Amino acid sequence: MRRAVIVGVLVLGACGSRLATQVDGGGDDAGTDAPLADSPASIVDGQACGALTVVLRDFQASHPDFEHALGDDRGLVQPVLGTDNKPVYAPAGATTTVSGATSFDQWYRDVPGVNMTFTQPLPLTESPPGTFTFDDQTFFPLDGLGFGNEGNADNFHFTSEIHGTFTYRGGEVFQFVGDDDVFVFVNKRLALDLGGIHGAESQTVDFDASAGQLGITPGMTYQLDVFHAERHTTQSTFRMVTTIDCFIIQ
Numbered sequence: 001m002r003r004a005v006i007v008g009v010l011v012l013g014a015c016g017s018r019l020a021t022q023v024d025g026g027g028d029d030a031g032t033d034a035p036l037a038d039s040p041a042s043i044v045d046g047q048a049c050g051a052l053t054v055v056l057r058d059f060q061a062s063h064p065d066f067e068h069a070l071g072d073d074r075g076l077v078q079p080v081l082g083t084d085n086k087p088v089y090a091p092a093g094a095t096t097t098v099s100g101a102t103s104f105d106q107w108y109r110d111v112p113g114v115n116m117t118f119t120q121p122l123p124l125t126e127s128p129p130g131t132f133t134f135d136d137q138t139f140f141p142l143d144g145l146g147f148g149n150e151g152n153a154d155n156f157h158f159t160s161e162i163h164g165t166f167t168y169r170g171g172e173v174f175q176f177v178g179d180d181d182v183f184v185f186v187n188k189r190l191a192l193d194l195g196g197i198h199g200a201e202s203q204t205v206d207f208d209a210s211a212g213q214l215g216i217t218p219g220m221t222y223q224l225d226v227f228h229a230e231r232h233t234t235q236s237t238f239r240m241v242t243t244i245d246c247f248i249i250q
């Protein structure tokens with residue numbers, strides 16, 4: 001375990017130039033319970049390990065799901081990720097914070113005139129050893145970009161998605177603290193649901209405790225997909241903490 005962590009940090013430093021690549025949002029349904037092609041052994045061969053790439057989509061405040069009614073809104077997504085690796089809207093119609101499937105389906109898909117897409121690195125910091133964190137309490141990665149700040153001090157109203165794979169070794173946790181919505185899928189199964197327009201909230205995935213629900217077995221490699229939405233002023237906080245020692249960008 002310790003060797004793997006050290007290798008991951010070294011590769012992070014060596015692979016920084018690879019981070020500004022477009023994430024492939026295409027489907028990969030094959031073998032969710034089988035080892036993927038990039039086994040941990042490939043880490044030492046220079047795979048992008050220990051750093052993440054985030055796909056950001058900027059929206060305007062006028063979008064029907066943004067600056068809408070406030071409140072927690074769990075159950076917005078179905079418990080299994082879609083075949084295109086996007087969340088599937090679950091309710092039959094509108095909820096307190098979402099107009100419906102048509103508007104929700106725009107959150108993580110490129111829709112000309114509705115959103116504008118950007119890709120940025122999301123560097124993880126290791127401290128203490130074995131714990132990897134991205135923490136930004138003023139998370140405004142699109143200030144001055146996309147539709148601009150729309151009269152606000154920062155550019156609110158955007159979504160983000162992260163796609164990676166990791167090898168489950170046993171004992172891992174994944175915590176998110178922030179606003180607004182966050183959905184985390186492990187092995188394409190919903191592991192964390194912080195849906196809704198709200199202040200900073202926290203949930204933690206305990207991989208061992210959830211192993212049965214998630215269908216994961218130590219030693220195997222799985223998808224991890226994170227979806228987030230910033231839907232309301234005046235805060236945007238994004239804190240992610242995990243003991244997964246190596247993400248490989250997909």
Ligand SMILES: [Ca+2]
Nearest residue numbers: 058059156157
């Ligand atoms: Ca915006």
Ligand SMILES: [Ca+2]
Nearest residue numbers: 179232235236
């Ligand atoms: Ca917010």
